[in-house]
Every structure is written in structure tokens, then in C-alpha cells.
Amino acid sequence: MNQKYLIPLTAVFLLFLIAYTGVEGAGLQWFFGIVFPYVAIIAFLAGFVYKVLGWASSAVPFRIPTTCGQQKSLPWIKQNTIDNPNTSTGVFVRMILEIFLFRSLFRNTKAAFNRNVSNRLSYSWEIFLWLGALAFHYAFLVTLLRHFRFFTSPVPSCIKFLEYIDGIVQLGLPGIMLSGVVLLAATLFLLARRIFDAKVTYISQAADYFPLFLIIGIAATGLAMRYFTKVDIIGIKTLAMGLATFSPTIPEGVGGLFYGHLFLVSILFAYFPASKLMHMGGIFLSPTRNMANNTRAKRHINPWNYDVETHTYAQYEDHFREKMVEAGLPVDKPLDKKE
Amino acid sequence: MNKNYIITGLVVFVLAVLSPFWFNIVTTTQAMPEAELLGKSKTEKKCVLDKYEMRANHMSLLDEWRDAVVRDADRQYKSANGHSFNMSLSTGENSCLGCHEDKAKFCDSCHTYASVDPYCWECHTNPKEIK
Numbered sequence: 399m400n401q402k403y404l405i406p407l408t409a410v411f412l413l414f415l416i417a418y419t420g421v422e423g424a425g426l427q428w429f430f431g432i433v434f435p436y437v438a439i440i441a442f443l444a445g446f447v448y449k450v451l452g453w454a455s456s457a458v459p460f461r462i463p464t465t466c467g468q469q470k471s472l473p474w475i476k477q478n479t480i481d482n483p484n485t486s487t488g489v490f491v492r493m494i495l496e497i498f499l500f501r502s503l504f505r506n507t508k509a510a511f512n513r514n515v516s517n518r519l520s521y522s523w524e525i526f527l528w529l530g531a532l533a534f535h536y537a538f539l540v541t542l543l544r545h546f547r548f549f550t551s552p553v554p555s556c557i558k559f560l561e562y563i564d565g566i567v568q569l570g571l572p573g574i575m576l577s578g579v580v581l582l583a584a585t586l587f588l589l590a591r592r593i594f595d596a597k598v599t600y601i602s603q604a605a606d607y608f609p610l611f612l613i614i615g616i617a618a619t620g621l622a623m624r625y626f627t628k629v630d631i632i633g634i635k636t637l638a639m640g641l642a643t644f645s646p647t648i649p650e651g652v653g654g655l656f657y658g659h660l661f662l663v664s665i666l667f668a669y670f671p672a673s674k675l676m677h678m679g680g681i682f683l684s685p686t687r688n689m690a691n692n693t694r695a696k697r698h699i700n701p702w703n704y705d706v707e708t709h710t711y712a713q714y715e716d717h718f719r720e721k722m723v724e725a726g727l728p729v730d731k732p733l734d735k736k737e
Numbered sequence: 738m739n740k741n742y743i744i745t746g747l748v749v750f751v752l753a754v755l756s757p758f759w760f761n762i763v764t765t766t767q768a769m770p771e772a773e774l775l776g777k778s779k780t781e782k783k784c785v786l787d788k789y790e791m792r793a794n795h796m797s798l799l800d801e802w803r804d805a806v807v808r809d810a811d812r813q814y815k816s817a818n819g820h821s822f823n824m825s826l827s828t829g830e831n832s833c834l835g836c837h838e839d840k841a842k843f844c845d846s847c848h849t850y851a852s853v854d855p856y857c858w859e860c861h862t863n864p865k866e867i868k
Contacts, residue, residue, distance in 0.1 A: 443751055454743040549757035551767040553852035561852065568856065571800035628793040631851045636769050642757040643766065651789045682746060 403593065406608035410615045410662070417661030418654035427648045430657040431637055438664035445671025450679050459700045463691035466505070470695070484692045496687050500535075503528040508597075527591065534584035538613070540564055540577035541620075548638035572624060582617040585610055609675055612666050619659035629656050770846035776838035784836075785816045796855070799826060827861045834864055 420426040463469065467478025479488045480495070495501045508524040511517050543560055547553045565573040589610050592602045623629045633649030634656060640646035670676065682688065715722065715729055723733050752759070778784075784791060785798065802824040805811040814822045825832035837843035840863045848855060 439754070443754060447747060447751065450743065450747050454740050546757070547852040550760055550764075551769075551850060558852055558854070562854070571796045571855075572853075573856075628797065630789060630792045631853070632769065632792065632847050635851055638757075639761070639766070639769070643761050644758075679750070683743070 400599070402602060402604050403607040403611075406604050406611050409608065410611040413665055414615060414619070414658045414662060417658045421657040422654040427657065430661050431648055432641065432646045434664050435641060435660065438668040442667040442670055445668075446676070446679060449671050449676055450683075453680070453683050457702065458685055458689075459702070460698055461689045461691060461693050462685045463689075463693065464686040465691075469691050482691050484690050484695060486690060489688060489690050493682070493688055496684075497681055500528060500531055502687075503531055526587075530584050530587045530591065533580050534588060537577045537581035537584060541575075541581055541617075544575065544577065548635050549642045551635075551639060570625070574625070578617065578621050578624070582614065582621060585614045585617060589614065605674060609666070609669070609673060612662060612669070616659065616662045616666065619655060619662065623655055623659060627653075627655055629653070767850070770842075770850050773842060774837075775842060776836075778836045778838070778843075781836055783818060783820050785814060785820075785822050787818075799857070802826075826857060827864055838865070840865065 417430045421430055463482065465482055467481030468475060469482040470477045470484040477484070479485075480491050483489050483492055492501075504525070506524050506527050507521045509519060509521050512520055540560065543557065544564060546557045547561070550557070561575070564575045564577050567574060567576065589607075592598050592606060592610070630649065630651055633652045636647060636649050637652070670678075712730070715731065719729055719731070719733055722729050786794065802814065805814075806824050812824050814824045816822060823829055823831035823835075825835075827834045829835050834840060834843070844855075844857075847853075
């Protein structure tokens with residue numbers, strides 16, 4: 399056991415228990431169902447905007463070309479226009495691929511000693527982080543979008559279509575939604591990677607485990623409600639619609655598990671801007687990804703360069719002309735005859 | 738990156754996050770359907786499960802019934818309140834729709850509200866529609 403994951407694990411358990419007992423024991427539905435979700439969404443937006451504006455105002459004095467391919471050079475040398483773009487179109491394609499397909503992760507390699515006599519250090523392509531991350535992010539996105547059915551009435555047809563595709567396997571009743579299952583499986587895989595891969599364990603901090611446990615908790619409580627313990631969906635939708643239309647009501651009979659789920663989601667939102675999860679906004683501002691490598695073609699002037707006081711040769715000669723003429727040195731401009 | 742792009746992106750993001758709020762302002766919002774007991778169900782005063790259980794759990798119950806009927810030919814459901822019911826969604830007086838006569842009100846109104854599209858009606862028919 400390792401305190402770096404034991405503490406976040408305990409924290410997530412406690413957070414869930416706070417909401418569960420708060421509702422089941424103390425009847426604090428109004429706090430966990432109304433007050434805290436509003437607080438969380440305000441904290442999320444304010445924190446997010448604050449963070450991004452802070453990044454926007456920080457200096458980016460020069461291009462940082464990370465060369466993952468041949469840069470634009472002589473006409474007979476083939477340029478890699480996506481990995482080392484010199485135009486904004488190339489940068490756009492690189493950003494799209496980065497945001498939607500996580501190309502940087504795709505290049506992930508691992509270093510290990512060969513398991514034979516030579517015992518040489520060798521690097522190999524490691525695709526599983528990329529696969530797990532891709533599965534996790536898309537499953538989370540679909541799950542999030544599916545929850546719009548609780549905030550809209552009538553539900554837009556695009557959300558219905560998403561639900562239809564997500565439930566295409568039609569297993570059981572209520573029909574299984576693939577995204578929820580993939581979400582839990584992928585987060586568990588990403589967690590297992592941090593726990594069992596010694597090199598990743600070594601660099602993992604509590605701040606890496608906490609969001610993982612939080613999302614695992616959210617997925618687990620969500621799946622439990624949908625497939626195992628069952629809840630009154632109409633009641634929950636009334637609560638959600640009430641929140642969205644600023645006239646919240648607490649439905650009868652909805653138990654602690656739902657409020658635990660909602661509280662963990664609220665915690666995730668409130669915690670988001672202060673955490674590593676801000677890579678959601680940060681990916682757009684990655685200096686190595688969002689700038690064209692045109693340092694050789696275009697002169698970039700450092701925006702905060704101050705005016706350096708220079709002393710040109712003409713000024714120097716003006717200053718010392720008399721003495722230069724006296725000493726017989728050649729001057730560009732002859733001495734004024736009047737003086 | 739150009740600051741104007743960042744601000745534009747940020748505004749779009751904030752609007753997207755707030756979409757549940759403004760979406761309900763710009764579109765007309767359908768109210769929650771009122772539960773209403775009609776026809777026979779109004780006077781019967783007994784159902785297979787109690788109200789909350791029924792709301793939360795009816796799909797699992799129907800799933801179990803389907804398996805019991807199709808695989809074991811077991812058509813009698815003895816409920817916790819001591820009454821016996823015919824395990825059927827739409828056939829006969831003692832089925833779900835035999836008592837709750839109005840499918841549109843009993844099934845569809847809540848399913849539409851919660852955006853649930855059950856595949857019951859791909860095989861079953863509403864007895865009212867046959868006549």
C-alpha cells in the first residue's frame with residue numbers, strides 16, 4: 399500500500415459517505431441536491447476562466463518548434479506538413495489530430511532492459527496508454543452528453559440518436575449503454591497502470607489518483623443506479639430540470655446513492671480548475687502544438703524588447719570629429735569650415 | 738496564440754457549459770407528466786409492487802416475467818402484497834395494460850419525458866389499437 403493512492407481513495411469514499419449519510423441520516427437533500435451543485439458550477443466556470451485568462455496573459459515570446467518531422471527546407475527536401483507545419487493550416491490539422499486523436503500519446507514509448515543475456519536498454523512503442531486514454535475520454539464525453547436528457551424536455555433528437563447508438567447492443571433491461579461500461583473499464587485500466595507499472599507508480603502523485611478515483615466513483619454509482627439498485631428517473635429529472643430552470647424541487651423517495659453520485663460529480667466540477675484536469679483547456683494553448691515552425695522564414699520580434707540605447711558610428715564621429723581631424727584620422731564628414 | 742482566439746474559445750466554452758440553463762429559456766419546456774390512474778386501475782387499488790418500486794424497477798420485473806413466461810411457461814406472479822397476477826404486458830384483463838388501459842398515458846408520457854425508448858412494442862401491440 400502506498401499513501402499516494404490510499405489518501406485519495408479514502409477521500410473519495412468519505413466524500414461519498416458524507417453525501418449518503420447527509421441525505422439518508424440528516425435529510426440534507428436541499429444542500430447536496432441544490433446548493434452544492436450550483437456552488438460547484440460557479441466554482442468550475444470562475445476557476446476555468448481565471449486559469450485560461452492567466453495563461454492567455456502570459457508571455458509567449460518565441461516559437462517552440464518541437465521537431466517530430468522534417469521542417470520546411472530546400473524545395474527538394476520533403477517537408478512533414480503536419481508534424482512540422484510552417485502554415486496555420488498545418489497547425490490547425492495538427493491541433494485537430496492532437497485534440498481528437500491524442501497523437502502525442504500515440505508516440506508513447508517505454509524503456510526497459512532486455513530480458514536476455516545482453517541486458518541492453520531498449521525502447522519500444524507502448525500503445526496501451528493511448529488506447530486507454532482514448533476509450534476513457536470518448537466514453538466520458540458520450541456519458542456526459544447523454545446526461546442532457548435530464549436537462550432538456552423534450553429531449554433533442556441528437557441526444558436521442560446518441561442514446562440509440564450507445565445502446566445498440568440491446569442487452570438486458572434497462573438496455574446496457576456501452577459508454578458507461580467502457581468508462582468504468584478504461585478508468586480502472588488507467589488506475590491499474592499507475593498501480594502496477596513500477597515506473598508510472600514512481601511518478602504518480604495523490605493529484606493523479608484523486609481524479610481517477612473520483613471518476614471511478616462517479617461511474618460506479620451511475621452504473622449501480624442504472625443497472626442494480628434502480629432509481630425513480632422521473633423524480634431525478636424533475637430535480638435536474640428544476641436546477642436548470644432555477645426553480646429546484648426535491649423529489650420524494652430518491653435515495654442517498656443518487657445524492658452520492660451528484661455530490662461526486664459536483665466535487666469533480668469544483669475541483670476541476672485547480673487540478674491537472676485543466677489540460678482540457680490547456681491543450682488548446684500548448685505552445686509546442688499551436689505555433690507554426692516558421693522561425694527561419696519570418697522574423698519574430700520579442701514583444702517586450704525595450705529600446706536599447708545605441709551609439710552609432712555617425713554619432714561617434716560627430717562627437718570626436720575635431721580630435722580625429724587633429725590627429726589626422728580620416729572622417730566621413732569633413733569638419734565644418736565656419737568654426 | 739492570439740488572445741482574441743482564446744477569448745472567443747473561452748466564451749464558446751462557457752456558453753456550452755451553461756447550455757442546460759439557456760436551452761430551457763430559448764425553447765419551450767415540456768412539464769413533467771402528471772401520474773394519473775385511469776379506468777380499471779382507478780378502482781383496483783392493488784398493483785404488483787408499491788409505487789416507488791414500480792417506478793424504479795418495472796423494467797427489471799418485465800424482463801424477469803418475459804424470461805419466466807418464455808422459458809419456464811410460468812405465467813403466475815405472486816406479488817408481495819399477496820395478490821396473484823397474470824405475467825403479461827398486454828394480453829388479457831389481468832395484464833398490465835388490461836388494468837392501465839391508456840398506453841399513451843401509462844407508458845409513453847414518462848418514457849418520452851425521460852427519453853427512454855423501450856423495445857417492448859416491437860413485438861407487443863397495444864390491445865386498444867387492435868379493436
